[in-house]
Amino acid sequence: MTALKLSAAPTRGGLAVVAGILVLAGFAGLGLASAGFSTHLPADLWLKAALAPDDADVRQILVHYSLLPRLATAVLAGAALGLAGALLQQVLANPLASPTTLGIEAGARLALAVATLWAPGPLGFGREAVALAGGGAALAVVLLLSMRGGLRPVAVLLAGLLVGLYAGSAAAVLTLLNEQWLVSLFVWGGGSLAQQDWAVVATLAPRLAFAAVAAALLVRPLALLGLGEAAAKGLGLPVAAVRLACLALAVALSTTVVSLVGVIAFVGLVAPALAGLMGARSVGSRLLAAPAVGAGLLVATDLVVQQISGAYGELLPTGAVTALFGAPALVVLVARRGLAEAPARGEPGLAAAAAWPWRRVAFIVAILTAVLALALLVGRDAEGWRISLGEGLADALPWRWPRTIAALAAGAMLAAAGIVLQRLTGNPMAAPEMVGVSAGAAGGMVAAFLFLPEVGRLVPLAAAAAGALLALLLVVAVAGRGRLPPDRMLLAGIALGALADAVVAVLMAEGDPKAMALFAWSTGSTYRVDAPAALVTAGAAMMLVAAAPFAGRWLAILPLGGDPARALGVPVGPARLLLLVLTALLTAAATLVVGPISFVGLMAPHLARGLGLVRPAAELAGAVTIGAAVMVAADWLGRIVVFPFEIPAGLAATLIGGPWLVALLARRPR
């Protein structure tokens, strides 16, 4: 909040603008020099190439139709994203808001992927509309999810990153089911700035100009809004209209960029942050400086990318590279910002406690049993659906029971982790996918594929386990020092996940089939689980889940916040550390089976509370059973619905559970 206050000194704002423009010029000059543009064409031919290239000279063609439009595209896209980020941060009073962290880019990307696969053929201007719809829907869901937290910055951010993860995993399913077009989807998704004409520039420039005018008109209303909602209303400002206009402008800007060049991650987050660091305090100066910095940032990144990938070497999507520096930048921003610890917000979930909670738990157990029976007995083969009994069952069971049991155990563990985490952080949007352990597992797998010549049998599993362990140690080390409030650590975890994703995206765009195998494996699947692995997973689940009830008192009190909990005699520091370790262990064991993303850990606690299971013990029992049932159902559906193809259980759970969760949260009275 404080960082966004109006500056009383307009001269400083002016200075910031000048600094921003200087940075832009500096970046561009440095880049031009280092890229050695003169090697492409003698200096005296440049003007001719720029204005009227000689068709017979390939060098002039390249300068006119590739190098220059690419440079212009980088400037425009960077500026658009910087402006979108600054607008979002301003209107949401949230220094961590951006098209990336609010899921807008991911939503647009998913919508475009669906449209491309559904209606192949040139989408033309339809592309922009589709992207706008996708990005707008994503932002709407984010705001809806975080409304109950009063749009608290960290809560908005968690919801945004969550929606981003969700859209990403839905896109992953599409990709897995369209292996042959995988590379196309990834090159575009990675955000390559390669240009062969001025079309993108011609489309983007007028839109950016329009947005600039609109933003200029919004400067004063936004400045008033910065005084606080009540004050702004008192001054006669139509607060809701201003907010809506601002959000719409930001979404339109970022989704236009996505539809034209793909996802350029994190520029919209980093550019306004840098502008702020350079001293842009007032609304006007921020809205001016952020686009300038964004343009400089993207130009510089793209020039470096062109250098690294060699003049005509492999394809390195610029958007994936911006994620490589943007994700760590998010961690730094999160650690630096002096946001106050999460305020006390009472029990997560406001449903009335059920009179007979254990009867409801028994009901859920019955559902789990039914789902288990389905998963074990019903399958498909080349002829069609088949209920296996007797001999058929004896043949099918050795393949079905290990993955079913593993899914069950993983679902139970993720649900338990979700309960502990949500109570620990007092944030109902906390999910075990965010602890960083999942990202560690994914990172370990990426490293194995990256650095080992041949990916042997157990290597992916071992590497994922090592990665998860490393992340776990890191989490414990950081949490042990007690510096970072738990929900801030979640953000760091997600940022690490984005980093792992970026590495995969870079590899994928290069087109190495090994990278596609990596992609398939990193989505996680019960496919590999055999009997011993299933039994080990089940054993881990029993031990770890059984540990959670012993912390029942802590879990009941910690959501009240640090100080009240201390007053009630809870050793807050050690309790948080222990619970975090438990969460990390639960998540690690589950991630190895169902992959880095499932949302069962987020979903199951909400469903349990929706059923009126509110006290820790009943909530835990209900959520664990629901988590197990959802995961078993997801695993079963994943191998039935698109037979003979398969959707990994974690992704299937995400697809099933995401809309369900949103519906649940939207319906509940505030």
Next chain:
Amino acid sequence: MVSGRRTGARGNIGGSPVVTRRRFAALGAAGLAGVGLAARALPGLAGTAGDEGGDAAANVRPRIASLDWALAETLVALGSPPVAVPDKRGYSEWVVEPPLPASTADLGSRFTPNIELLAALAPDLVVAIPYQGPLLPVVERVAPTLTLSIYEPDGRPFERACEVATRLAAAAARPAAATALVARAEAAFAAARARIAHLPRRPVLVVSLVDPHHAWVYGAGSLFAAVIERLGLANAWHGETNSWGFSAVGLEGLAAADPDARLVLLEPVPPDVAARLATNPLWQRLPFVRGGEAAIRLPVVVFGGLPSAIRFSDLLSARLAEAPA
């Protein structure tokens, strides 16, 4: 193992993961080492190896499932079509020929072939390629598994494709079929050479379009390059390639190819790309497009085996011969 051509140009970018990975990849070229072991594990192979064509032999010929298209097409060409392949519809769109018999089952994804289906088919042998290594612990519970490799960092895919055909023929208990297939390939190259003998020698540029702005272009180490060389033609792409024999480039990168190249586009072209190329000014001004000469469109799968090499040679030479020079 890795020739200077592949790594030398990029040696200066020390920290790049790509380079590092490739360097490591060079260490692992022991692709075929495990073949002998797995083949020995096959029941009943030794006894049938000599009786090519007999009815009794046909009954004991092992039923083979392939987890990869290149191995599958080779098996079809050897006269022992696989009992199952992944993504059968994709095979018919991309590999096209030789066609799979209707009896071949569809296993779904190459990354997670349907294991219950595979088990129900009870094949005697499963063949896979190295990057499917993580699948092996699962697949080996169904049947012995043989890993065969055509594309390796040493960039000799044609030689390996022949070797793979020999191994597959041995596994299918039809050793003579491999010799015949290799001979067929040589004959196809000779016929193709004769077909284009009267034409001016123009270098060939083989490209597959990835999206409206990007392409894969095939150079040293690709199967296409090997065939082009055997036809006595030159490859128009001299850029550095990855271990699969292609470079991924933005379309502007194609300007580095020989300007007098004959352009070959691999099919299928992604849905919206063809239309957008017509209005892409840079594409229209590339030296080998500008003349107005239509590109030769060939439906040949990338990463194919020996049958794909034959198919590429047949189709390319036929199209070169029919086009006005």
